[in-house]
Amino acid sequence: MRVHVTDLQPGDLMQHDVYNDNGVHVLRKGTVLQIEEISKLIQHSVDYIEIEPREVLITADSSSDTPETLHQIKPQFDQAVESIxxxxxxxxxxxxxxxxLVDDAFKPVVETLMKQKDVVSLLLLLNGQDDYTSRHSMQVGMLSYYLATWMGYNDDEAYEIGKAGYLHDIGKCRIPLEILNKPSKLTYEEFEEVKRHTLYGYDIIRESMDDELTALVALQHHERDDGKGYPLKLRSKQIHPxxxxxxxxxxxxxxxxxxVYQSKQQLLHVLRELHTMSFGQLNGKPVHAFIKHMLPNFxxxxxxxxxxxxxTIVMTNPSxxxxxxxxxxxxxxxxxxxxxxxxxxxKF
Structure with a gap:
């Protein structure tokens, strides 16, 4: 089976030895290809190789992440944004x-997320220009749910973590809009008021729900491993998972x-920034799980x-x-x- 190197898949089995145009031996017959081997073929400017025939696998959700399907679920996500x-x-x-009201809005979203694997396409679809705070809450709920599942939490735990993400900024309701929507740099006093949204959120959730963990997420989501976060300057082991x-x-x-004060950054660039922040600011365990599971989506x-x-992105570069x-x-x-x-x- 003759295949162009950019169409190779991890697990493909090579039928013959492969040499580059200079006669240098690149890979041996029988090699089970992984990302590193495919990258090596590309680096040696190999165009085509012969592989063993692949088994044809048909999965029930093979078309679940098509653009048409994703657009069909957008109204549901928009409703969750309106609900928050x-x-x-x-x-x-x-x-x-x-x-x-929270469960009525967020549970249908989670049921949809369980069927969707292309998180990058969801982000591109749902990243609207309007109502940043509400749309951001929806995205954080969605990403928290996915990250919890990637880290091995069970369905109930992942739902609770996602719901906590959905509510993490509830305290911003008490921050004046002229501060939240200010396009220029905040004054010291204004930033101190914004920081209080974590305390406000904790209080609001404790008044509304018998759920200490969800309230803790609202309180702690701006804490950092190095103790330079807010509001309590907690360090890594003091912050709830x-x-x-x-x-x-x-x-x-x-x-x-x-x-209002910052243009969005390209998604892969933000992953790199997260990776940098995992050395002292954000906790490394969830960051690295997030990167590992997001990369194939690109x-x-x-x-x-x-x-x-x-x-078109055809391969993640192992280097x-x-x-x-x-x-x-x-x-x-x-x-x-x-x-x-x-x-x-x-692009979406």
Whole structure:
């Protein structure tokens, strides 16, 4: 079975020895290909190889993440965004909210998330321009749920962690809009008021639910392992594991979204930033689990490069996870070897 190297899949079995154009032996017959071996073939400019025929596998959810399917679920997510906005208003007016409203909004979303594997496409689909706080809450709930499942939490725990992410910013309902929506840099006093949303959130959730852990996530999601977070300057072991998860989801969503004072950053670039933050700020365990499970979602995504070229991500680069191999109409670009070229935008 003759296959172009960019169409190879981990697990493919080589039928023959492979040599490059200079006669250098690259890989032996019988090699079971993994990402490292496929990358090696590309580095040696090998175009085609022969592999053993693949078994044809048909899975029930093989088409679950098509653009058409994703667009069909968008109204459900938009409803969850509207619901968290209403919950914020109730909390502002009454100092509490009805827990049933949270479950009514978030449970259907989780049932949908269980069937969807392409998290990157979901983020691209749901990253709207309007109502940052509510949309951000939806994204953090979604990402917290996914991250909890990737870390091995059971379904009930993952739901609770996702719900805590959904409610993590509820305290912002008490922050004046002129501060939340201020396009310029906040004054010291304004930033101190914003920081109080963690304390407000804890109080509101304790008034609304018999759930200490969800309240702790609202309180602790801006704490950092090095003790430089807020409001209590806790260190790693003092922060609840659920809060570590929500913090990763919170940072990723915030950095990859448009805000009044900051343009969104490219999704792979934000993963790199998370990786950097895992050495002292964000807890390494959830960060590394997040990166590990997010990276495969980028394969096959269409991108616009800073050079103006359009292409498709065909492989994660084992030497630099955040600068993948891109195929354009007329060439392959290994971004790890072209420092002057980068991904400008990932398209849905």
């Amino acid at each position: 906005s209403s919950i914020f208003m109730d909390a502002l007016k009454h100092g509490k909210f009805h827990e049933d 659920y809060s570590h998860i929500a913090a990763v989801a919170d940072v990723y969503s915030a950095m990859s979204s448009n805000r 394969i096959g995504k269409k991108v616009l490069l800073t050079s103006g070229e359009s292409g 630099d996870f955040f600068r993948p191999l891109v195929r354009t109409s007329d060439r392959f670009i290994d971004l790890s070897k072209e420092p002057d070229s980068a991904i400008h935008e990932i």
